Amino acid sequence: MSQIEIRQVTADDHAAWLPLWQAYLRFYNTELPEAVSQSTWQRLLDPNETTHSALAWANGKAVGMVNFIYHRSNWSIENSCYLQDLLVVPETRGTGVGRQLIEFVYATAKADGCCKVHWLTHETNATAIQLYERIAERPGFIQFRKAL
Numbered sequence: 001m002s003q004i005e006i007r008q009v010t011a012d013d014h015a016a017w018l019p020l021w022q023a024y025l026r027f028y029n030t031e032l033p034e035a036v037s038q039s040t041w042q043r044l045l046d047p048n049e050t051t052h053s054a055l056a057w058a059n060g061k062a063v064g065m066v067n068f069i070y071h072r073s074n075w076s077i078e079n080s081c082y083l084q085d086l087l088v089v090p091e092t093r094g095t096g097v098g099r100q101l102i103e104f105v106y107a108t109a110k111a112d113g114c115c116k117v118h119w120l121t122h123e124t125n126a127t128a129i130q131l132y133e134r135i136a137e138r139p140g141f142i143q144f145r146k147a148l
Contacts, residue, residue: 006104023087081109
């Protein structure tokens with residue numbers, strides 16, 4: 001594997017980000033209207049928004065994506081960071097790119113004054129869970145939700 005560069009997305013990165021975003025949605029067997037993806041992309045670029053994205057690059061090709069959101073918490077003065085979406089292309093999985101993307105979020109969130117990073121994954125995502133258990137704690141909470 002060549003050297004991996006991870007950097008925040010810029011307006012020029014849409015053509016690299018979009019296929020990764022679509023692959024992420026397919027991984028979770030979901031579809032979103034095009035308007036939602038367009039809105040998400042615009043939010044990622046807006047400096048007034050609290051949502052961010054970074055891409056992992058190898059040999060000029062985007063091989064991974066992470067989207068993350070800063071938010072307030074009633075349990076701390078500082079913001080928290082929700083790592084919402086993470087994808088590494090199949091041919092690059094197992095090479096450390098996922099870990100590097102998460103560590104990028106850790107460093108960025110810390111530099112921006114956040115006190116923690118948290119995320120969810122599906123219980124069937126065994127490969128990702130193996131990584132997550134090495135680099136974070138599993139607090140034991142169960143998620144509940146209701147679509148409105």
